[in-house]
Each structure stands twice: as structure tokens, then as C-alpha cells.
Amino acid sequence: MVNRNVKQPPEKTLESPQRILFVTSEIADFVKVGGLGDVSSALPRALATHHDVRVLIPAYREMIESEHQIEPVGHLAAFAGLPACDIGKITCDDGLIIYVLLCPELYQREGTPYGRGSSGYGDGQDEGWDDNDIRFARLSRAAADIALGNAGLGWQPQLLHLNDWQCGLTAGYLHWQGASVPSVFTIHNLAYQGLFDASRCEMLGIPEEAFHIEGVEFYGNLSFMKAGIVYASHVTTVSATYAQEITTPDFGCGLDGLLRCKAEAEQLCGIPNGIDDSWDPRTDIHLAQAFSYNDWRGKRVNADYARRHFGLAAGQGPLFAVVSRLVHQKGLDLTIEAAKTIVHAGGQIIFMGSGEHHVEEALRKLAARFPGAIAAYIGFDEYQARCLFAGSDFLLMPSRFEPCGLSQMYAQRFGSLPIAYRTGGLADTIEDGVTGFLFNDMEFSSYMKSIQRAFTVFKSTELFNAMRGAAMMGRYHWRQSIEPYNRLYQQVLEKQGEKTQVIH
Structure with missing residues (x-):
């Protein structure tokens, strides 16, 4: 049962632009592991039409080695066991x-930003760096210091927008200092929680009195994710359905009780992600041939290119694509099991992604077993991914849970x-039987029925083209998400103003 207390921000437009610091651990301009990188690149730019939005992110190797000039603009003193550091500015x-x-x-x-070849988000649940608690506490403390005016930037945000566990401690640092700067904390994937040993609290500058069930403690561990949920002014996630799902035991990852409390206090909502305007088949220069609604010849050129590029045989049957992190969440085990049936029915599959080593190896073996029918590209190339989306007939995406998802858009x-x-x-974001196919039970038989439906539709040219046309005409752009964020920011700032007036 989903929580009906989850509400969207009230219908009120923003009265004036705000100064917003968008804090993230990855941005597609320089470094990307998953969808967070895409969101961190696109959302601040979309918000910038209304606000003074600036991004804070660690200076990874890719940034230092880029052609962008980094201008020194600030300095942060050491804090507890966190080292001193400088702040640079890149102007895109x-x-x-x-x-x-x-x-x-x-x-x-x-x-990656999270580990040496890490497939996940480096929170101790995978092969992340041993000092990820220090690395992302340093990021979180930097964000708090910028908000407090302690960084020497000559610019202070009125509101912080924090993303996932890597930034969760920011809200805590501000709370523990009694600061009045409000924050919005966005959960992109609740399964990655930033769990570390409780003994690390002192080194990270977390007060002893904060380590309890209503603070940062989570089953004896320190949770960065929980810190963000507890101390942020408002919690969002990246779709309305996921905002409801995470208040239930099945999807709440042990935090469903806390999230139900947030929902009941009207401090939890879902605002969907979008995709930027570069995802337009009419203008995308990376495609083998641009095409538009009802231009199926152009799409066929991209299909032929994808088959050649990834080493498949020429074919007339349906081409299935998988573009995904290769982790358990994404349901790759189901697709691997379905592959033989798909090939025997005349289909072909191209896999693109990286992740858990046993999944990567299983895909290599599958491609070797069905040469010319199945290809496995272990890694990610955005330009080739665009060609794969453009050339494929169907995308296989049987995720066990999916906070938002971008690939389907x-x-x-x-x-x-x-x-x-x-x-x-x-x-x-998928309308069953209109823009795609949804199955209701997370079981192999239910998945196979949806794949069989796809084969049936593929054979009916008129219906297939109608569905493709409807999918292409869908509204997936960031412009649809900006007004909900505007309303939410205004709501959060107004509530903070009311609290400040009461205190004084």
C-alpha cells in the first residue's frame, strides 16, 4: 500500500529569483557513473532560467585534466578529521x-568518483574507496561552509539542493550549528545509503548527541542518507510513484518509517526528472542519420549501423537494446534468461553497460554463445548509446525498482x-500498450509475456508505427519539472522565514 500523504508542492509560482547551491558527487560535463550525472548537468541549467544556480562538486582527475580553466576563489579550513582544501571555479x-x-x-x-572500477555508489556496499566517508563528509562540510559564508567566495546561497547520500551530512552540519539556511534533499536511489562504522563520527565532526535513532544512527551504523532525510527542510525523490513506494517496507530500505513521518508532515514529494534538448532525433549529430516522427527509413539506417558497429548479422527481426548499469537492481538476470527465447524467435540483443563482474562475465558468455545475434559492450559510450536508442526497436528494462530512470525516456x-x-x-513515464509495455509481477513469466506482446506488435506494422510515434511525441523535457521545483523552493524559504521570525 502506498502512502497517500505524499503531496506535490502547492500551486504557487516563485516570486523572485533565488541563490541556490546545487551539491552533487557527479556531473556529466566531466564525470558520470549513472543518471545522477545527467541530472546534475541538466537540472541546474534548466533552473538557471529562473535562479542564480551554482554547482559544487569535488575536483576529480577528469576536471583537473580538462581544458577548462579553474580559477582559485576560496579556501576552507580543516574541520575535525577533514583536511583543509581550496575552492576553484569553472565557468562553462x-x-x-x-x-x-x-x-x-x-x-x-x-x-570512478566512488571507487576503483566501482559498479555502485561507494557506500561500503560495494568496492568503494576505503575513505569515502572522509571524501564525502569533506564535500558536505564544504557546502555547509559556503552556506555559512566561511569560504571567501563573496557569494552565499539562500537554499541548498543536496543530492543522494554523498551530500546528506550537509543538512546535519547546518543543523548542528543552528544555521537557518534551508535545504532540499533529493533521493535518487534509496538503496545506496552511505553506511559507515559508528566509530568514524568523531573524525567527521558529527556530535556524539546526534548518534541516536532520531539522528544519524541506522542499526548501529552511521548513515549519511539518514542524515539528509532527518535534517533537510524537505525531501524529494525523482518520481511521484517512487515517493510513495519508499514509504512502504518493500521499497523503504529500512527507512520507510522515517519517510512516512516526512510524508505525514508534508515534507516529502516526488518531482520527475527530465531529459535535455540534445535528445532529439531530428538534430542529434551523433546518429547515423537524423530522423523524425513517422520517418522510419531514417530509424532503419540507425538500426543497420548499430548491427554493424556491434558485430551483429544483418537482420529483419526486432532489435532489442539494454543500456544499463549491470547490477542486480536492473533485472539483468531476467533478460539473460530470456535471451535464448528472443533469439530463437528471430530477435537480436545489444547490451551496453558495466557493473558487477559476474554479470559482465555472464553477458560475455551469452554473446559468445549467440554470435551475430547477441552483442555485449562492457563499458559506456554516450554517442554509441544514442545510436543504440535510435536503432533499436525495443528497450529491455526489467528493473526491480527504479526511482525515475532516464533510459526509458x-x-x-x-x-x-x-x-x-x-x-x-x-x-x-511509460503508458502500457501506447508508448511501451509494462508487466505487473516481478517474475520471469510476467516479463516474457510482455516480450511476447512486443513481438506481436512488431509484426503489426501499423500498430508498431503508431506506438513508436506516440512514444516520440511524449513530453519528457526538464521544462516540465521546473515549475514544481520553483514552487517547492518558495515553500521551503517561506517556512524557514516563518521559523526565523518565531525565534526572534
């Missing part, structure tokens, strides 16, 4: 300002029909 070509946290010993490393925009489990953002 479109004017977006990115503050980068310069601390080479913490951030300039080979690998990319696919639909490029005329590829997603096949997905009815959960989270997938339920919100």
Missing part, C-alpha cells in the same frame, strides 16, 4: 558556474519502445 561556455573542491589527496584518483524519444516492470518512474 553557457555560463553555468561550477565550484570544484580542490583536495588532490581525496579526489584525484584513477577510477531516451528510448521513447528515439522511437524505441521500453519493456519494463511497473515500478517507480517507469510506471509514471
